[in-house]
Amino acid sequence: MGRVVAIAVERAGPRVAAPEQPGATGGGPLLPAQLLQEWYAANGRHSLPWRLTRDAYAVLVSEVMLQQTQVARVLPYYTAWLRRWPTAAALSGANTADVIRAWAGLGYNRRALYLHRAAVAVMAAGGTMPANEAGLRALPGVGPYTAAAVACFAGEQRAYVADTNIARVLARALLGVAGPREASAAGVRAVGEASLPAVAAREHNLALMDLGAAVCGVRSPACERCPLSEGCAWRAAGYPVGARPARRLPRFETTARFARGRIVDALRGHAALPEHELAERLPGVHAAKLAAYLAALEDEGLIERCGHGWALAGQGSTSMASPKL
DNA sequence: AATTCGGGGAG
DNA sequence: CTCCCAGAATT
16 A cells, blocks of 8 residues: 555654644644654554455444454454345345354344345445445444444545544543543544545554554553654643452353343353253353343344244344244 | 353463 | 553443
């Protein structure tokens, strides 16, 4: 991608960019875009597979997989998924059970359903993936972040993209607080939008994202390696700490999340299972709630009744499967 | 505004 | 052990 390099060497501005550059919008704090792009050219993760394509479907797959999930864990899933379902048309023809099985290990299983339903919706609407925020936002499982990300990374549109990393960098560098929780979402958005460059917003957003992941970590800001440190408001303020949520988490094995994950994963390995066999795979504390878990999973479209037992939804192609138990 | 929804790995 | 991760949907 010669484009990135070209941007980085476009102009040799002042080495230390002033945090506030007069004349942009309202005069709020801005990012030193030049330094940021130079850092990105040298340190960005340019070879991530979803950054090497502009295919909106492929980018959507990556973004949904990346929701609350680390890059390293998504990589093998992304590759396998696109090999199996290279297009929205291909995915729309898959059965639900196969899609849920392909998701094994990623967590938040509803994301697999959303992705499948999004593909079906795209095909129903003519077969062309939307590349603008509004069209993307209408797809299931696509919220403000994912819509902006796909529009920007695939459609190369000038969108304000705010994942957890970007929001943290903006909150620190421009607002002087520890993170987005210590600022209003509108405040972060205001400085983020004001800092969006007129061109190459894609590289701008990717740079902020990589910076947040590699340098400006939640617990470990490496300011000595940060291109924004000179004008960083958080650093200048002496690194004020953020408030702690301070919430006691119950043992994971006792949570509904654990039970639901176990249930779905058990059904991944079998065509169908009777309810008592599902109960055997759960700690006793869940016995009284098993029926409620199953009802919720059924309502969400992850599982379905199969005779006297349960199976992954859509097990037998698209037709109403005959009872197997 | 608060909750719920998985699972793995870093610290 | 706790915390965090390229969030979204629901209440």
